[in-house]
Amino acid sequence: MNKDFQQLRKIFEGSDSFVSRGHQVVGLRRRKRKTLEWTRSNKKIQEILLRSFPRLHTNQKQRSRAARWAAVIHLYFRLQYTYRQVAEELQTTPQAVLAMTRSIVRVAGGMKANGTGKRSLKPGGRPKKLVP
Numbered sequence: 001m002n003k004d005f006q007q008l009r010k011i012f013e014g015s016d017s018f019v020s021r022g023h024q025v026v027g028l029r030r031r032k033r034k035t036l037e038w039t040r041s042n043k044k045i046q047e048i049l050l051r052s053f054p055r056l057h058t059n060q061k062q063r064s065r066a067a068r069w070a071a072v073i074h075l076y077f078r079l080q081y082t083y084r085q086v087a088e089e090l091q092t093t094p095q096a097v098l099a100m101t102r103s104i105v106r107v108a109g110g111m112k113a114n115g116t117g118k119r120s121l122k123p124g125g126r127p128k129k130l131v132p
Helices: 003-011 017-021 042-052 060-078 083-090 094-108
Strands: none
Touching: 042 060, 042 094, 060 083, 060 094, 083 094
16 A cells, blocks of 8 residues: 555545545646637638738848747647646746737738728828829
């Protein structure tokens, strides 16, 4: 008989359910999330990243942000990590990961990342004045 179990028998009676049924250490329980359709396709993920970061190939700041989004997509959506695990992995805060996932889902749904409305294909702003 195990030494630890013998010590427990001194404290608990044999009729206690803890002793008779035993105990075991179980793993963490995680709620399974639905995997979104676009997360299964590398091509769709690439389209989302290029839609959000159009100067990805020339601008270093956009490249680093797109890399962070790609890491969040991989860890949170594909590997089903929790937002806290993703934050720990990326050495950021859980609130930052939640904000990124919210923005990613918005862009995947055809909206702007900040949630202000639908993305338009036309360039914004006032049209340029044509000089004859």
